[in-house]
Amino acid sequence: LDVGGTLAKLVYFEQETDAPVEGHRERHRELGGEFHFIQFETRRMQNAMDLIRANDLHNHIVEMGATGGGAHKFASAWQEELGITMHKEEELESLVAGMQFVLSTVIGECYTYRPEELKGDGWRWSRKVQRDAITYSSTYPYMLVTIGTGVSILRVDGPRKHERVSGSTIGGGTYWGLIRLLTDIDDFEHVMRLAEQGDATKVDMMVGDIYGNKSDALEKLGLPSNLVASSFGKLVAKDDPANGLKEEDLARALLLMVTNNIGQVAYLNAKLHNTPRIYFVGNFLRQNNISQRRLAYAIDFWSKGEMEALFLEHEGYFGALGAF
């Protein structure tokens, strides 16, 4: 169990398959039995506990590996209501242990994006390609960026050797908190679909907005006019800032702002620590193609091809797995 600021992630292992627990669920046939991957909102913890008790799922379980800040916050409730003792594991230990376990056992876990030519429409970073994680994982050090409610950046030097070197308060919680203030959207998968259709240039101030679009100066500076100069900066000059904006546009602009910033902080840290590989994990990336592609592109662009952003299929469950 991994109880974060926004989501709780539960992984359990068994032979049978049906279990009436609420939340998103995935099953993977591995190691002879099956892993179940479940997640629910941390604020629904009481509902989850009620369901577990009502369905007798807690029988015969006396101890459970648990991590994330909520493992501490909810430990006494699990003890009193379900008789389960939370065996608390340190959060980043669990994350790295779970990730190393999956990287070394699951084939096809690791991937990135590369550019793909579109029909007469230039290039897009949309080609998903496998990366051989086992080969990679033998080459330390690497950076590990976990994007949950907040962002932590770790330098990993070996199987049980890692250090939190940086982070950011601008993470998934920032995105979702601001989206909830700015729009009526109340579902993360929905906002991801909307963001696919949005136009960020309606709110972002582009270099071309400042210089004028057909400026010789831009050509001389080597700056493209469609580069973002200021996220949401176009709204400073409008009489009514909300005029003409759709939820789609806000969803996309904010997503790119948060993503670019995480990518930049990760890149600067990777440069400081001289690590060519940056793994991005965490539930913010779940069903979030825009952010994954942008990170792949941005890390390649800033590093002039010397670094690579890598992603993992079970992006949000490593903490819960590692707490086993």
Add this chain to the structure above:
Amino acid sequence: LDVGGTLAKLVYFEQETDAPVEGHRERHRELGGEFHFIQFETRRMQNAMDLIRANDLHNHIVEMGATGGGAHKFASAWQEELGITMHKEEELESLVAGMQFVLSTVIGECYTYRPEELKGDGWRWSRKVQRDAITYSSTYPYMLVTIGTGVSILRVDGPRKHERVSGSTIGGGTYWGLIRLLTDIDDFEHVMRLAEQGDATKVDMMVGDIYGNKSDALEKLGLPSNLVASSFGKLVAKDDPANGLKEEDLARALLLMVTNNIGQVAYLNAKLHNTPRIYFVGNFLRQNNISQRRLAYAIDFWSKGEMEALFLEHEGYFGALGAF
């Protein structure tokens, strides 16, 4: 003249003092005559030009040093309507030249903040102290962070030797654009006053919100429970995210988010380039004590006292001055 994405900054030099031009104005007795410092919103450029023409201020002026993206965008309008040729200077050249000029001629220009003990209430970074800029400016390299609508980060190696090494799209335009979307505030000085009274912990998810406030785990980790884990992250778990929030709280939380992020990107770059001094300039810092104090504190904290954030009294006018 320096025409940015949000504000246009005009500096002129003369003997007399009264000139009926709209906008914020400051005068400084220096070099025998007087410098006038005026700023107005870039989107009001047409009004400014009308005023200049109506008051015959353009007479006898045939050429004017100009910089910023808008120097390119508005050059033909100034030529046609006022007969003034804009002699265009590169933006960052002008910024550095103007800053070096002021640092070497104006006594008391440079300052920072240091901690001050409050009556029984711990410490606050509120003590403004002078720094001898002339001594400092002889010691290259240093970082120069200019926070306007967007953010540029320069490494300065000598009087006319500098390079833009980084930047951020999360700048003053992001703050002001989002504030205009989230609140009804329509004046930058007003939002600064409101931010002084706000409580950011109403929207930010704190470490203590995740772990529980009296957690042994936090003591073991050495994390204070009042550290921000996720900006605006507290809103992910509320049924109605806007419930109980005041404009003051949003104004403060967003200001700290933008400021911390600029500070972090600046710090990481200073570490990469091994420069102990970081000058922060640009109009985002104007009458913005919260950001200045936070930057002073954060740079000291992250660098463990090895770097210092520095500020300048004429923070927003160096580009316009340097275009002379």
